[in-house]
Amino acid sequence: MGGGIAGLSSALELSKTGYIDVEILEKSGFLGGHAIQFACKATDRCVSCGACMVEEKLKQAVENPNIHIYSRSRIQKITKSEKFSIDIIIKPEYIDSKMCTGCGVCLDTCPFEGSVIRGFSKNNMPLHTICEDSCLYFKDKSCAKCQELCPEGAINLDSLESCHTSEVDAIIAATGFQPYNPVSKPYGYGLFDNVITNLELERTLRKNSTAARPSDGKAPKNIAFIQCVGSRDVGLNHLWCSKVCCASALRMANLIKMRQPDTKITFFYIDVQTFGKNFQAFYDEIQKNIRQIRAIPGDIYPTKDDRLQLTYFDGAKSQSVDETFDLVVLSIGLIPGQDNPDLAGLFNLEILETGFLAPVENGTSGICDGIFTAGTVQGPMSIPETIANATDVSWKTIKYLSEKDIQETQPDAQI
Amino acid sequence: MISQIQKAVSLTNRTLIIGNSYCALTAAKDLCNNGIDVILAVRNGGCNLPMPFDSENMGRTSIEVLLKTELVSCTGTVGNFEIILNRNGEKVIRTTTSMIIAEDHVSKSNFSSYDLKPSSGVLSLSEVADRLNNSTDTKKIFAKGGKVVFLSGLYQESHPVIVEKIMQLSLIMQSEFNVQTYILTGNLKVAGNGLEALYQKSKESGAIYLKFTDSRPDIRQKEDGKTCMAYQDEITGHQFTLTPAITIVDETIFASDYLGGLAEILRLDKDREGFLQTENVHRFNVFTNRKGIFVAGPSRAIQSRVDQNIDASCAAIANLQLLNIDNIETKDTAEINTGTCVRCLTCYRICPYRAIVIDINPQVIRQACEGCGICLAECPRHAISIKGFDKAYLPEISSKHMHRNKEGKKAPYIVAFCCSRSANQAMELAHSMGSKLPEGFTSFEMPCAGSVSVEHILAAFQKGADGILILACHEGNCHSQYGNVYAQRRVGLLKNTLKDMGFEQERLAVHTLASNMGKEFETVVTKFEKRMSALGSIMQIEQKS
Ligand SMILES: Cc1cc2nc3c(=O)[nH]c(=O)nc-3n(C[C@H](O)[C@H](O)[C@H](O)COP(=O)(O)OP(=O)(O)OC[C@H]3O[C@@H](n4cnc5c(N)ncnc54)[C@H](O)[C@@H]3O)c2cc1C
Ligand code: SF4
Ligand code: SF4
Ligand code: SF4
Ligand code: SF4
Ligand code: SF4
Numbered sequence: 001m002g003g004g005i006a007g008l009s010s011a012l013e014l015s016k017t018g019y020i021d022v023e024i025l026e027k028s029g030f031l032g033g034h035a036i037q038f039a040c041k042a043t044d045r046c047v048s049c050g051a052c053m054v055e056e057k058l059k060q061a062v063e064n065p066n067i068h069i070y071s072r073s074r075i076q077k078i079t080k081s082e083k084f085s086i087d088i089i090i091k092p093e094y095i096d097s098k099m100c101t102g103c104g105v106c107l108d109t110c111p112f113e114g115s116v117i118r119g120f121s122k123n124n125m126p127l128h129t130i131c132e133d134s135c136l137y138f139k140d141k142s143c144a145k146c147q148e149l150c151p152e153g154a155i156n157l158d159s160l161e162s163c164h165t166s167e168v169d170a171i172i173a174a175t176g177f178q179p180y181n182p183v184s185k186p187y188g189y190g191l192f193d194n195v196i197t198n199l200e201l202e203r204t205l206r207k208n209s210t211a212a213r214p215s216d217g218k219a220p221k222n223i224a225f226i227q228c229v230g231s232r233d234v235g236l237n238h239l240w241c242s243k244v245c246c247a248s249a250l251r252m253a254n255l256i257k258m259r260q261p262d263t264k265i266t267f268f269y270i271d272v273q274t275f276g277k278n279f280q281a282f283y284d285e286i287q288k289n290i291r292q293i294r295a296i297p298g299d300i301y302p303t304k305d306d307r308l309q310l311t312y313f314d315g316a317k318s319q320s321v322d323e324t325f326d327l328v329v330l331s332i333g334l335i336p337g338q339d340n341p342d343l344a345g346l347f348n349l350e351i352l353e354t355g356f357l358a359p360v361e362n363g364t365s366g367i368c369d370g371i372f373t374a375g376t377v378q379g380p381m382s383i384p385e386t387i388a389n390a391t392d393v394s395w396k397t398i399k400y401l402s403e404k405d406i407q408e409t410q411p412d413a414q415i
Numbered sequence: 416m417i418s419q420i421q422k423a424v425s426l427t428n429r430t431l432i433i434g435n436s437y438c439a440l441t442a443a444k445d446l447c448n449n450g451i452d453v454i455l456a457v458r459n460g461g462c463n464l465p466m467p468f469d470s471e472n473m474g475r476t477s478i479e480v481l482l483k484t485e486l487v488s489c490t491g492t493v494g495n496f497e498i499i500l501n502r503n504g505e506k507v508i509r510t511t512t513s514m515i516i517a518e519d520h521v522s523k524s525n526f527s528s529y530d531l532k533p534s535s536g537v538l539s540l541s542e543v544a545d546r547l548n549n550s551t552d553t554k555k556i557f558a559k560g561g562k563v564v565f566l567s568g569l570y571q572e573s574h575p576v577i578v579e580k581i582m583q584l585s586l587i588m589q590s591e592f593n594v595q596t597y598i599l600t601g602n603l604k605v606a607g608n609g610l611e612a613l614y615q616k617s618k619e620s621g622a623i624y625l626k627f628t629d630s631r632p633d634i635r636q637k638e639d640g641k642t643c644m645a646y647q648d649e650i651t652g653h654q655f656t657l658t659p660a661i662t663i664v665d666e667t668i669f670a671s672d673y674l675g676g677l678a679e680i681l682r683l684d685k686d687r688e689g690f691l692q693t694e695n696v697h698r699f700n701v702f703t704n705r706k707g708i709f710v711a712g713p714s715r716a717i718q719s720r721v722d723q724n725i726d727a728s729c730a731a732i733a734n735l736q737l738l739n740i741d742n743i744e745t746k747d748t749a750e751i752n753t754g755t756c757v758r759c760l761t762c763y764r765i766c767p768y769r770a771i772v773i774d775i776n777p778q779v780i781r782q783a784c785e786g787c788g789i790c791l792a793e794c795p796r797h798a799i800s801i802k803g804f805d806k807a808y809l810p811e812i813s814s815k816h817m818h819r820n821k822e823g824k825k826a827p828y829i830v831a832f833c834c835s836r837s838a839n840q841a842m843e844l845a846h847s848m849g850s851k852l853p854e855g856f857t858s859f860e861m862p863c864a865g866s867v868s869v870e871h872i873l874a875a876f877q878k879g880a881d882g883i884l885i886l887a888c889h890e891g892n893c894h895s896q897y898g899n900v901y902a903q904r905r906v907g908l909l910k911n912t913l914k915d916m917g918f919e920q921e922r923l924a925v926h927t928l929a930s931n932m933g934k935e936f937e938t939v940v941t942k943f944e945k946r947m948s949a950l951g952s953i954m955q956i957e958q959k960s
Contacts, residue, residue, distance in 0.1 A: 042892065044927070045890045045891050207848075241607075241611045243607075278688060388725050
């Protein structure tokens with residue numbers, strides 16, 4: 001369950017044994033989860049951010065004949081006898097993936113923004129997805145432009161939902177995290193155009209390769225990164241470090257500095273976390289290019305010239321300081337996924353104090369045997385950590401399956 | 416399914432695990448329990464960990480533990496490594512399918528970075544941890560009560576593995592011994608599982624965290640060996656002094672020096688810190704540059720116990736996957752024509768996957784070859800070929816080009832050699848994003864940028880290319896580790912030749928891209944085309960000269 005990097009990695013590891021078939025049930029229209037949206041942050045050298053590995057694994061997974069993918073699917077019913085029997089409902093794709101060439105005519109012709117959404121990876125077919133919530137056809141049938149204009153005739157807005165029943169021996173819940181929504185923080189997110197999240201910056205860099213201010217599209221001259229938004233926050237009872245946002249912010253800052261060298265960048269932080277190998281060298285280098293201030297700004301105000309004023313405590317001067325920026329990036333953290341409580345209930349999995357789901361050691365801790373968790377559904381992890389975690393879970397799944405097999409084929413055998 | 420495992424198991428038999436770490440032991444037990452024979456070779460007398468299973472027979476499979484045993488040599492390849500070990504002076508020979516290296520890392524105390532000498536008042540982190548486990552000893556340490564100071568990451572960035580130890584010790588001291596602890600730290604490394612919660616808990620128990628950003632405490636060691644510290648509070652600006660009964664100095668974790676020797680024997684790539692895995696993301700999780708040799712746990716990076724457990728599983732599953740022949744076979748592998756080969760051994764030296772062995776003549780081991788084509792591009796005698804790669808390639812350039820020229824197009828003719836894993840993917844992404852690439856642009860998918868030979872480049876120029884781009888992976892991201900470096904080097908040399916021939920050097924360029932850089936692909940190609948437009952057709956120059 002879940003086609004993020006955790007789900008993809010588990011699927012690949014299991015299928016590489018050559019004798020395990022895998023089905024991926026993905027809720028959204030796209031595989032790769034959050035990480036497929038990220039930009040490459042290499043300057044002259046790769047900084048091992050792991051983003052391109054998601055692309056590679058996605059490609060391998062869609063090309064693998066033993067991995068069956070059901071996008072836009074949701075579970076309707078699960079029963080367990082010898083095997084799990086999972087009834088899923090698959091929302092229609094509307095765009096026929098065999099006919100679609102990914103030309104993007106649908107996106108260009110759609111009059112209503114947000115109705116046709118383009119995926120991030122070319123390996124995800126169809127590349128576009130139609131969102132029923134905003135599309136006019138589903139509202140009042142007042143528009144069917146994309147269907148009329150698609151040169152391949154690949155769009156059928158009247159496609160119906162379909163059902164599928166999977167018979168499986170084990171389930172891996174790899175439903176990921178959700179990014180913290182910073183609207184309740186005093187940083188004016190949602191109020192001011194030029195306050196964005198790190199996730200939005202990742203997407204912009206992937207799409208346009210440079211940073212721009214949402215309000216006027218101009219290159220920002222002065223950017224502030226604010227760390228630990230929604231993580232390490234006693235007030236929210238979020239007693240965890242999200243592990244990835246220091247790395248993500250500093251790598252993006254470094255990249256912007258290389259591509260737009262006139263940009264001034266300030267990094268507001270509590271503690272800089274170690275990431276990757278040879279961190280000391282990276283950190284020494286980055287301190288030359290990026291101003292670091294160990295303080296978390298309190299407030300933000302828009303100025304008359306469409307800039308943003310931050311107030312923070314300057315330790316060196318022992319006083320409060322006001323400073324204006326063109327763009328403010330909030331490093332939002334990883335928080336437990338929306339579906340965690342439901343999953344915990346459905347599978348009787350242990351839910352941790354933090355709201356993440358506990359790892360499952362041997363697949364026999366729930367009421368139902370054979371259910372595992374993998375990836376950031378367990379807590380914050382970077383891409384490499386997620387891959388390692390998912391691989392570990394795959395190995396546990398294999399052990400579970402072979403033990404189950406021994407029990408079934410030789411009931412008296414000693415294990 | 417079990418029948419499939421058993422069938423597969425009968426194909427393979429044995430894995431050699433080298434190392435003394437928790438990870439090595441976990442992997443040994445796990446593989447053994449799951450049908451794979453294990454030889455565990457531990458260099459020193461034994462590790463600090465319990466070793467319950469010397470030569471024990473675990474059901475269908477067995478485990479052989481060799482103590483005081485070092486690797487001497489290793490020949491052969493995945494599926495069939497011939498191994499010679501030295502067990503306390505005695506030569507031991509074994510054959511194994513695969514190998515896992517999981518030697519523990521070593522910690523060294525940072526006394527010198529704080530300018531302190533160990534004394535009864537200045538202790539190392541490990542020493543305190545050991546003594547806390549021994550109850551009579553603990554009483555001795557804390558008899559006089561007083562303050563305890565931890566020094567952490569003030570001059571070198573620390574690591575969550577060390578910080579976790581500090582926070583746990585502080586918590587025990589605070590809650591069980593009623594000792595006031597101070598943690599003097601730079602960046603507090605809480606990016607580990609549960610560490611922020613542990614931090615909050617230790618603060619609640621009364622531990623005082625003093626964080627230093629631009630300033631550092633002034634630490635002096637007195638004659639009695641104890642320390643005296645003066646510092647300024649970063650928020651209030653007030654001066655304070657501390658005279659702790661005990662000062663505990665943090666540690667830095669290093670790769671074991673054994674790894675250097677192993678790297679040499681096994682011809683493995685190392686990172687800058689001596690671990691047996693480069694930062695290359697293609698090596699996630701436990702892969703090295705050699706098929707069938709895995710590196711796990713503290714031999715590939717600094718790892719906690721939890722990480723080591725995970726790595727043991729990763730190594731185990733990678734081992735199991737070797738039983739699936741599809742994971743071993745490469746479709747198109749290199750072949751050496753012994754007739755033309757002059758045994759210069761270039762290929763032996765440079766093959767990044769160590770797939771070439773010397774057996775009178777150099778030979779390619781099919782199972783280990785990844786078909787990267789680097790040897791082919793470097794061989795001075797053109798003695799190496801890969802099926803479906805070199806022979807068909809050069810004519811293709813000409814036919815594509817001729818076609819363009821007959822049309823008499825003015826657009827510069829640009830040839831790009833794209834690495835299949837990065838740039839070629841980026842090009843496809845650019846197409847799918849609706850990018851328009853220049854008219855006279857042609858690309859060729861290459862297994863690796865390192866396989867673009869001088870001949871490829873010259874042939875493309877000969878057929879009238881106005882500009883040639885070699886699009887490689889970013890440094891450190893090449894699947895073949897050095898393919899992009901070879902490409903850069905070759906282009907560097909050729910540029911001089913171009914200059915001597917009267918052509919502009921800019922007509923040949925290398926750029927690096929990742930598979931997810933669709934937009935940047937478009938930018939690089941468009942910019943290059945503009946430049947070539949400005950330079951004009953290469954034909955004119957040829958005619959002039
Ligand atoms: C701003 C930001 C920047 C980051 N930068 C980096 C970085 O540079 N380097 C790095 O290593 N890591 C980075 N990370 C972390 C990285 O995003 C995660 O490690 C990774 O995405 C985790 O993958 P996952 O598969 O566990 O979860 P996700 O990516 O969340 O994927 C979960 C998938 O499951 C699907 N799903 C959810 N619920 C259900 C359900 N009920 N049924 C079916 N499917 C479901 C979702 O649609 C999604 O596709 C960053 C994170 C953030 C927020
Ligand atoms: S995406 Fe990340 S890992 Fe891949 S090449 Fe770029 S910096 Fe390196
Ligand atoms: S039917 Fe109209 S509104 Fe709906 S997706 Fe197509 S073009 Fe957009
Ligand atoms: S990784 Fe950095 S920004 Fe993110 S929660 Fe941890 S300390 Fe804060
Ligand atoms: S590089 Fe060429 S000539 Fe030299 S040993 Fe290898 S095959 Fe022979
Ligand atoms: S093609 Fe690559 S992997 Fe194969 S022998 Fe040549 S250099 Fe080695």
